[in-house]
Amino acid sequence: DSGVTQTPKHLITATGQRVTLRCSPRSGDLSVYWYQQSLDQGLQFLIQYYNGEERAKGNILERFSAQQFPDLHSELNLSSLELGDSALYFCASSGGGRGGYTFGSGTRLTVV
């Protein structure tokens, strides 16, 4: 257990629908990062939050949005889903400074 909790682990939904992915960071970590990993691809950075504020944005579609709540958990909202949105979505957290991120085990989204 990495300390970063992602729910749900699997999600199957239809095109056009909206889903919410949830992440609880490791205790004490203020930063949360969201990544998308399509089949056999690398990690595509979507967005970062730090202590409730958006800190950095990557290749995040306009149909996607995220927020970080006062208790530091974060949600990634994906709307008007398309088949191409099927992917693994990872959340990672960090405490800032030097050192790496701690990743959750991901949510596998399948859009049918």
Place this chain on the structure above:
Amino acid sequence: GQQLNQSPQSMFIQEGEDVSMNCTSSSIFNTWLWYKQEPGEGPVLLIALYKAGELTSNGRLTAQFGITRKDSFLNISASIPSDVGIYFCAGQGEFGNMLTFGGGTRLMVKP
């Protein structure tokens, strides 16, 4: 923006062989990290390097932070089937703590 070129993209080796992969960057990093991702799981940190020239080992894994601060390599000695996975390098720059990830090296080990 910063980019990391990781090579090779994939490797298919025989059990017992040594493995070497590397990352190069157009920019300087202050920290280099190596992660392993097993199927269906999130990446897990293997080794962190904080100083140019640093050589660090973790069991059969050895990683080095290049002298120019623009590259790093990871070696795995005497590979075993459980080494299978995707290995990612990541660099951390001077300002803030954003990581830049390489494209990954997919390692397959034949028993």
